[in-house]
Amino acid sequence: MWRLRALQPARQLLRARHATTQAGFTAEAIPQGRLEHHPILVSDGPTHDDQRRKVARFLAPAVVTERYGDLMAQVADRTVAQALESGRCRLDEAALHYTVEVTAELVGLTESDVPGLSRRLVSFFNQPPFDIARDDLGRSRLDWARAARNGLWPVARLWWHDVRPAIRARRRRRRTDIISHLLDEGYSRTSILVECVTYGTAGMVTTREFIVMAAWHLLGDDALRERYLAAEQPERLAVLEEIIRLEPVVGHLYRRVRQPVEITDGEQTWTIPPGDLVDVCVRATNTDPQAVGADPQQLCPGRGMPRGTAGYGLAFGDGEHKCPGQPLALLESDALLVRLLAHEPRLVAEPELGWDHLIEGYWLRGFELTLPSGSA
Template identity: 75%
Template sequence: MSSRRRAVKSGERDTPRVERVDAGGREGVSTVWRLRSLAAGRDLLRARHATTQAGFTAEAIPRGRLKHHPILVSDGPQHDDQRRKVARFLAPNVVQERYTASMQACADRLLGEAVTAGRCRLDELALLYTVEVTAQVVGLTESSVPRMARRLVSFFNQPPFDITRADLGRTPRQWARAAVNGLLPIGRFHLADVRPAIRARRRNPRHDIISHLIAEGYSTPSILVECVTYGTAGMVTTREFITMAAWHLLRDEPLLERYLAAGEDERLAILHEIIRLEPVVGHLYRRAQQEVSVGDGDESWTVEPGDLVDVCVGAANADPRAVGERPLELCPGRELPAGVNPAVLSFGDGEHKCPGQPLAMLESDVLLRRLLALRPRIAREPELGWDHLIEGYWLRGLELSFDEPRSGVAAAEGP
């Protein structure tokens, strides 16, 4: 089977479609289900209130000290209430109307600097861009974006872990390192970015998430944790996707020309197909709290309470029974079953589906359209690596050059 997928991790499999790996009585180790079938994965993710978040080290986060648990790791009615209230900041029409102009201005400014310099590292430019866009939505607007970006990146300097183990398989020394590497950046982020933003919003509330959290009675520690969640989630995944999408488009001349000539709907269809093929978050983990039935065609299985479930996003997104022929090719506009998101599971599904999908796709399109209209050349291919915290890929060092330094980005103007 031919493949256009670039982010291929050694050891990843696409079979069996549903797999149960028994713990074999080993203390502290979970029975694990691996779901590579899209149908089975959606059954699990849509089993409302029957599972809890287990990814992103959610089960190791202390629950007793915060009245409001972070939206990424909360579950049940509290999570439903949080999502319902935050939806007004991330709904597609709100994103279009409220944030498009600021995205365009930010993209034009950063690209203007890159063109003047004659080259750029796209992962670095995309980092500044996504942090600035996310900061506007969240309300983290009282500090330097480049410095905040460095602080957010430092959160990911964590030791590896084994999610199937109750202690994550870390040694005491690794836990100590995790605490230091996590708490110090959080402290700096609080003092330099979050505290000034909270003070400003208490004096002058705006239409942003921090103002909403203050109105909801969130404590300062709870607001800090939410800002960490939104800041890192809004930055890391979109940054990697922008770099990956540019890499694909610059190495596929017909697809690049199609993208640049297309209207917004078709451009977004191309980007959705790229992220279907190259999901940034490769695995979604849930802990069963009740029996859950998952099915694949004529077969079905029962996940027992306490079992850990790994929804293998890369495999499910390329499930030929769901996405059709040539699942590892780029086919924008491919026919999908009714109700299947064009990104398939790249933004999750069910109660924990990422609410930021409209924002991520629009901001990616705004930057990529302007960047690619400048006709950059790849001066250096990126390095591909893997992040165990988000179970996804990273790309570093994609260097782009422009034919000659210019003083503006006239070629990329337009909405």
């Protein structure tokens, strides 16, 4: 097993097209051949390329802005209005419902209530820990039984309450969303269900964590918050990119090498042989002083990044498995944060910080805000 903590070698590994396969998110424990369409998150090779190409029309930056900009604004306005009415806001809960409502529109999970869908998506993360470097993931038989029980029950509930009615509605009339696209591609009900689980857990829920983390940073730095609120959207997005560079929601990206991959740090070269597992340590690569410059642990929006590397570093991955929802995640976060922070909320309870083994990322709970009376 290799661990890459420098940005240049990590980027080389992630960009070695078709030389590696997805090993994160328990991808290697998913039985092969059971589905005619492998989920986009864990598929590889030409099949994955074709999936990405077809889904890109839903998630391109211009499309997200044009098609979902008004929706994000409306849902964000409603979320903030509810917080103002009560005078309090538990941001981790508000952000969850907000991201689920927006992303559900894109995916097509629009035939059920948002709070219920939110609860069902969150329940997927009640899984026993595992060690990805071990063939059996380091789980006992009891752990595997718990994993099956805690995984299959949420899948069944999501199917019955959310996916089944969404498919029925789109069989009657197609819409501009991913479920309609999957039906046009001939996906079975089971394959559509798996894709909805993927988009729900990997997209909606992770954006929730970043919104809370970004708010935590902005509320703790008056100068940064004032700069953010005074800026136009491109500069605000640069601030958010710098925050997620420092605080990537997914902290580790795993790949299994299938063909020899050569990596270099400019001074020394290594060849990773087939069969080896590689752990790209995202937080370390994003704070590599050789790549991001002086004071890599400091928040500095607009810092110079290496050529070909975005301001968020590898926080959304890179190469063929780069997160296709990156534009949506940042625009969605900005739409809520700029509206909420404009009302000068006050932090009254910092969140509890924890770690989720399934996505190899952090979670934040109990982030309590109050809003000044009369701020509406």
